[in-house]
Amino acid sequence: MSDLPTTPTVSASGLTLRYGGTAALDDVSVRLGEGVTGLLGPNGAGKTTLLRVLATAVPPDKGAFTVLGNDPGTTAGRQEVRRALGYLPQAPGFHPDFTAFEFVDYVAILKELTDRTARHREVRRVLDDVALSDVRGKRIKKLSGGMRQRVALAAALVGDPGFLVLDEPTVGLDPEQRMRFRELIARAGEGRTVLLSTHQTEDVAMLCHRVIVMVRGRVRFEGTPAELTARAAGRVWSSTERDPGAWAGWRTGTGSFRNVGEPPKDADLVEPTLEDGYLLTLDGEASEVAAA
Amino acid sequence: MTVMTRALLTPVLRTLPWRALAGGGATALLLAGIPRMLSGAPDPWLGLISLRGAALALALGLAFLLDDPARHITSAVPVRRPLRVGLRVALALPGAALCWTAAVFLVPEEARPPVGALTLEAIATAVFALASAALIIQRSTATEPGVAVSTGLLSTAAAAFLLLPDGWALLVSPDDPRWTDTHERWAMLLTVALAVGTRACVEPLRAWRLGSFRGRAQQAAPL
């Protein structure tokens, strides 16, 4: 796994957080640099918990981290981190009677933008950015799911934060909206640190310059998307029948089967994708073999 | 008042759970008004009961004060939680005080129990409810602790009424020799609730959470 190309803006070491008896985070150490980093992992892998910890919404049991040189383990340090933070939670709640503008304005005040004129200009700017300027006077309860998601993103973007934490921002969006979102996030990643959790490997493939894979509270992979894809090289093949030896296999639109795992000798190898690499990383046995 | 506080006043005022607060207040006034509606000589016992009911109803309304559906967005911001919570409490305070005063005056003078002592009970109950809500917010990922707090408050009140042993009684009538003692206990309860509530407004830098209980946390911690 390659090192960061730039100096890290966010670095965490030994983060541990337990809920009841299970470790949501188990000794997690990550380093993020400028640009968009994708966080992949199955449900319950600890992605949201990691994002919540890095967004200072919940303190860790153990471990420490710094964001843009500030230590959130102190009151003053946490204030500084929060001043530089934009956070889109997994299930953002809204005040349904607020208009989109009012809601983002409210969050802007909470981000200490007290100058009214400048703040309103900033709120209009982010609402423009997420293409909500047409509906900024509409009450949130009247907005569609995708629009609400964009309101939450605007709330995260307001105040031009240096560190953006986005928890599954593309969930519930239609393909066109998702495209718009990717564009937005890619733009946000210019000159900023963006950490993005997702289930969509295409999001990562299209947006991210780095990717982290988490499984059961631990980091299983950290590197570039290309490196993750490379893990599947020589381990994806196509066949006419379902291959019982494959770790995963499915019938594609062309009628043939695409298999992932340890291929038989005469297998018809095909070009791997990021998803194949991700799937193979999830499989404990396979990744151990690959590492060896 | 800082610029920040002034800027926050209007939006926070709009985020208050007005329906619950108004419902609690209206119920309190209704309960306090009952002795006046009943015919016959004013009964001090009825006056006491109705004011206690009013206090409980007000506290039930206030239990919802810290409900904030947008908490996940509004928690990781530079404006600190004591200010955010304090602002909500400060905005609800005048209304609650006004409502309580009206409730007290609704009870006919001949049937009115000692106002100071009953006010102490009412404040302690309300602070107990608010402190519980603050504690739930601090210890869990719940965005709207009001329902849990109101259920807990009612259960606690009923249990206190039915179960507290003589030495610990909280709900006695003014002619009871334990009246002064119980109000010392009320004052103690208020002090503890205030301390716990104030402490619960501070965001912890280090984790110190109870396991997230079912029912308490409206939303289990998403992983």
Place this chain on the structure above:
Amino acid sequence: MSTVLETPARAVEPAHPSRSWAPVFALARFEARELRMTIPLFGLSILYVAWIVWDTTQRQGDYPILQDVDRATPGMPLLIGLAVMLGVNRAVLRSRRCDTDRHFDVLVVEPWRRTVAHALSIVPAVLFTAVCVLVQFIWAALKPGAAGHGSPAELAVGPLTVLLFGMLGVLLARLFRSVFAAPVILVLLLFGMLFVAPSSGSNWTSWLGPVVTESGSNPLPSDLLERPAAWHALYLVGLGLTLAVLAVLVSGGRTTVVKAAIAGSVALTVVGVVGQSAGTPAGSTPARDRATNAPEKVQTCLKRGGSTYCAFPEWTGRTADWAEVVDRVQNLAGGSAGGERLTVRQRIDATYGLTSDTLISPSTTPGQVTVGTSWGGNRVPEFAAAVASVLVAGNEKAGSSVCDARMVTIMWLALGGESDPMTALRNVRLDDSVSGSAIVLSPTESMSMSAEQTRIVVELLKKPRYSVAGKVKAKWTELTSPRTTTARVAELLGVPAADKSAAKAEADGDSCAE
């Protein structure tokens, strides 16, 4: 179309045709588990069990009267009912709160059948309460000192209260879509109940509340209670069902069965209300008069030792306990009193039913001692004091008006034989003191002790029993004479005299002028 033919057969077919009740029961089981895990219900259930253990094991509960035990059971179920109501209300509103209504409303199990499932999810809590109530009652009934009879209808009130509250929670959730409604309406209801109908059972409105406590200071024989308990249980069942069926109706269940059920349950409720309203007699009944004024007509008398013990049929098992006290007191007495044939008679005032709190007047019949219907704890030394006063003064009326030095003899007779006489002295005195003047309780009218008498009695109780007993028996005539002064009694019994001023004050006290 060929695609239809190609669709592979599903491996699992629904096991039941639609409209089956199996999914409703499955949902009810699921919701019951959720309900059980809510913190208030879980906590209160534990508290309930702990309370039963504490309440049944404490000393005052050693001689339970079962017709009072059954009536005292619904207190805690009220709390459980409250937690069930709020819990089930939240459960019904959960799908709205979590915005899953839009999804759930198009599922096979329609909203009204989900309401039925929620109503059924209360049943385990009701059964739990029933088991707790039964355990509490049976535990009390198995105690060796238990007397009387319980009533199944009274025992049913606790579980039925839980049922009623639970159904109310379901109905409120279907009527008001806000989680805030249930707590507020509950507060209004509980306090409204206090205003409109104090739970004393005195008029028909008070029987509209779920729990009608009616407690008096003295237990009555079960046949004199005259509480419309069975009607009340019927009323609670009817009301609970009405609320449940209303909830089903509100959530869209408009089948013929539901309509018939609502008619039936309303009818049950009305019958219950009418039955219980006619149930309580306003004042006296012939049976109550007989038990109050001529108890000998209904009592059974047993001879034990030299004395006779007359008790209401439910208390005949307790005569041995009384005889033990009589023997203990009589053993310490001298003269003819040591062998006097006493009649211990149980007396009550049942004229106004349970809530009457009148004091029984002392008997003027020579050698007759009154005993109440409760026993254990303070009632034992109180009875002993009454026995001693009759032995010393001849009859209860005379005994209760003693205020001279004979009080010392009475109190020592009553307490001298106790294993822990100082505690007994504290218990029998109204202010729980062991110095200064005080009122001494007895089953009928109380007696009073002066400070000096108290001092002498305390000194005597500290001495070995046999040394005082010898002196009491030897000087019996002088000790039981109204003319003997307190100072003289102290001298006779070998207690050092008090300082002069106290003795002087006491000499005035001897004249019963207080």
